[in-house]
Amino acid sequence: MRRDFKKLNRRSFLLVSLRLAIAVAAFGLTGFAGAADSLQGTWVATKVLSEGKPAENLVGHRLTFDGANFQIQSSGGQIIFAGTTSIDPAANPASIDFVNVEGGAAGATWQGIYAFDEDTLSICDNSANLDADRPAAFDTASGSGHVLFIFERAKP
Known part of the structure; x- marks a missing residue:
C-alpha cells in the first residue's frame, strides 16, 4: 500500500x-508580468452597469494600479477603496480579484473578470453582492450581483 x-x-x-x-x-x-504591467496606471470609468441598469453615480471614478496595489477614487478625488489585486490572465475569461484593505469594503474581496486593449479596460465583478459567484461573462443581468465597469486609460 x-x-x-x-x-x-x-x-x-x-x-x-x-x-x-x-x-x-x-x-x-513574461506573459503574467506583461499583463499586470499593461494594467498599470490610472483608468477612468466611462460607463457602469449594475444589476442590468446604468450606474451613473460611478461614472468618473478613477481606478489606479500601482504594482499589486489598487486605489479607487471618486470623481471628486476622494479615496473610497484601496487594497491589493491579483490577476490570472490565463483564465478564460481572465480573472482579477480586489482585496480591500481600506474604505467601506475593507475585509471584502471582489471577484471579477477583465479584458483590455491599449486604452480600454472592462471589469465585471461581484462587488454588488459578495455572495454572488465570479462573473463568467461581461453581463450584469438583474439579480446577478455583478457590476460592469468600462474604463478608459487616463490621459497624463
Whole structure:
C-alpha cells in the first residue's frame, strides 16, 4: 500500500509539473508580468452597469494600479477603496480579484473578470453582492450581483 501511495504521489507530481511546463511554454515566462504591467496606471470609468441598469453615480471614478496595489477614487478625488489585486490572465475569461484593505469594503474581496486593449479596460465583478459567484461573462443581468465597469486609460 505504501508503495502504491508513493507511485501515486510521483505520478501526481509529474502531471502537475508537466502541466506547469506546458502552460509556461504556451504563455511565455513574461506573459503574467506583461499583463499586470499593461494594467498599470490610472483608468477612468466611462460607463457602469449594475444589476442590468446604468450606474451613473460611478461614472468618473478613477481606478489606479500601482504594482499589486489598487486605489479607487471618486470623481471628486476622494479615496473610497484601496487594497491589493491579483490577476490570472490565463483564465478564460481572465480573472482579477480586489482585496480591500481600506474604505467601506475593507475585509471584502471582489471577484471579477477583465479584458483590455491599449486604452480600454472592462471589469465585471461581484462587488454588488459578495455572495454572488465570479462573473463568467461581461453581463450584469438583474439579480446577478455583478457590476460592469468600462474604463478608459487616463490621459497624463
